[in-house]
Amino acid sequence: MYSSLLVRLQTKKLWPRKHAKDIHLSFTELTSVIKGLNVGSHPDVPLASTNVIYRHSLCKNKLELDKEIERVEKAICVIDPVLDCHKRHMANRRKMQGLLS
Numbered sequence: 001m002y003s004s005l006l007v008r009l010q011t012k013k014l015w016p017r018k019h020a021k022d023i024h025l026s027f028t029e030l031t032s033v034i035k036g037l038n039v040g041s042h043p044d045v046p047l048a049s050t051n052v053i054y055r056h057s058l059c060k061n062k063l064e065l066d067k068e069i070e071r072v073e074k075a076i077c078v079i080d081p082v083l084d085c086h087k088r089h090m091a092n093r094r095k096m097q098g099l100l101s
Contacts, residue, residue: 001041001059008037027076031069039063 009015
């Protein structure tokens with residue numbers, strides 16, 4: 001499962017591990033890429049000479065990327081970085097150009 005994750009990260013140029021300055025994606029784009037990863041696991045297989053089935057699919061459930069992304073989003077409080085003065089300025093520009101009544 002982890003090798004599958006690393007291969008998927010590598011195809012998105014996020015592995016080997018990068019420094020933040022080397023990732024040219026917004027936080028939203030990065031989380032979208034990570035959420036879109038299709039991480040596979042080995043198929044479930046019976047153990048030799050037993051009735052026991054080794055369930056690799058259970059491992060996949062331990063990798064909860066969506067929950068981790070949500071935790072990080074809450075921790076850093078992703079907010080709109082545009083200041084109110086910028087919003088007022090742009091609204092005034094639209095009014096002057098007749099784009100906003």
